[in-house]
Amino acid sequence: MQQDLVHAIKSNPKYHELVSKRRTFAVILAIVMLVIYYGFILIIAFNKEFLSQPLWEGSITTVGIPIGLGVIISAFVLTGIYVFRANSEFDRLTNEIKEEVL
Amino acid sequence: MRLWQNAFVALALSLVAGAALAAGDVGEVKKQAVNIPAIVMFLAFVAATLGITYWAAQRTKTAKDFYAAGGGITGFQNGLAIAGDYMSAASFLGISGLVFINGYDGLIYSVGWLVGWPFIMFLIAEQLRNLGKYTYADVVSYRFQRVPMRSLAATGSLVVVVLYLIGQMVGAGKLIQVLFGLDYVYAVTIVGILIILYVTFGGMLATTWVQIIKACLLLGGATIIAFGALHVVTEGSWSPEALFRKATEIHAKKDALMRPGALVTSPIEAISLGLALMFGTAGLPHILMRFFTVPNATEARKSVFYATGFIGYFYILTFLIGFGAIVLLMAPDSGYMVTNAKGVLELKGGQNMAAVQLASAVGGNLLLGFISAVAFATILAVVSGLTLAGASAISHDLYANVWAHGNVDEQQEVRVSKMATLVLGVIAILLGIAFEQQNVAYMVGLTFAVAASANFPILIVSVFWSKMTTRGALLGGWLGLVSSTLFVILGPTVWTDVLKLGDAIFPFKNPALFSMAIAFIGIWLGSILDNSENAKQERAAFEAQDVRCQTGIGAEGAASH
Known part of the structure; x- marks a missing residue:
């Protein structure tokens, strides 16, 4: 990429908006996923009783079942949230930048 | 071209005939009634995939076609293909077997295999697309010295590919032996020949479609078994609670089946395994x-x-399958349990056959045959993806960029890639035969530890940290590769269990926490201490790389056809 094109893009305010919005968003979602996953692992390591309680009075299904499935579903939902915003807002910003500088 | 096509058709025909003969021979001695639907469906799959390979071969002309299917795969198709690449027979059979024996612990294990994907999304996916061309080495050598960086990345790729191949080939041989009554050596050879055909003739396009078909078959088959079992067990009420209740009545663990057990005992091991699974995928x-x-x-x-x-x-689904298998297979009078040499009652063919035996219990021989064929298809899809990645590391990274310094004719590069595929296919067969009697369960853990410690750190740091230099990347990358391998060899799994050398020198089964830390510290230290002229240029080049990474401007663009 030519140096003048790089400077043109970097001096475009929309570029900074795109970069900072996307970075913040990705970091937040990554932290949420880390907390969910390691939260689950640490509960297993330190508080098995919590996960072993029956889900309702007299049930054989334990609290651990919906929580475990919830971790799987949360991974899917978090990627969905990211792709929804990235493929609309971030792509729109990217296209605007391209139109302005190219 | 004509000659190639004739040779291809002849090879394909003789292979199918050979497989049928070989399978028929052994099948007559063993359980023939079980084998015939499986063999018919497997042959149908082979015929279909070879047809696709023939179709793909005519569309694979340029290097971009060969490595990247011309860049014309849609997001949905690629999503299926990725799933087809990632869901191995080992995870299908292994995790449902784990649930069959341990219940809830199987779920904990499978969660780890999934959580890497959000990180790929947030950190890697679009960056790769915007910066690379055919291999991830394109990204890690983008602004660094080509020869040493490509050599490092290609070595990391090849180590991961070979380790993963060993596990897959041995698993394939054993599985096919049980399912089809085929000789181990025959089974491994057939897998090897088929993937050589797919990859050399059809490149990434054929590989992608093999993976897509396999993903559909596997998801469809697993859905039928899981919900079929749920339907049968709960007599049509579809209540998971009823399924769990019956399972706890039959299983020796009783109520403990529904609770976390011994899988996570040491928090360090759990955190380390989690890191390997999360970032190894990337x-x-x-x-x-x-x-x-x-x-x-x-x-x-x-x-x-x-x-x-x-x-x-x-x-x-694998979780449901494991519980369905407990209810329908584990009762001593179910006909699926046999007394083993030690006088203990166990599942016919071992715990890893839980999904396969459940298919027979739910849908008879037809479903059993279908699932057996799906399991074989699963192995073929994973192995062809691995072989293509290995061949690309050899041709695109080592041959075209390291050996020929980028001055290479595209057609020549593709020819080298096809030769590399042939060699890798033969190596895969030989490794499969060599490791037949070995316990290869640790191979998957080793693969992920190496991938997380050698490949992932240099990739992520090169994309996000402007101050990384070639020297830092080389130091961290090689340290990660060597330390993760050494820790696994010196650890309890290999040192004590496989080599039987007594107490392990490295105390943890899962080294990723330590080897990843070593890799990142290596990259950081090597980079900040690097004041060479090259380092200054590499840091200055980050700006242009980052702009391309963020916007995709200048990226290897749209489909070529």
């Missing part, structure tokens, strides 16, 4: 390569979203 060359088959970052993101959905759904 360091698997055959997975990373899939992001170059889509036209742009938008489709790359969609692929991860669909892939995460399919893989997550698949793990939920």
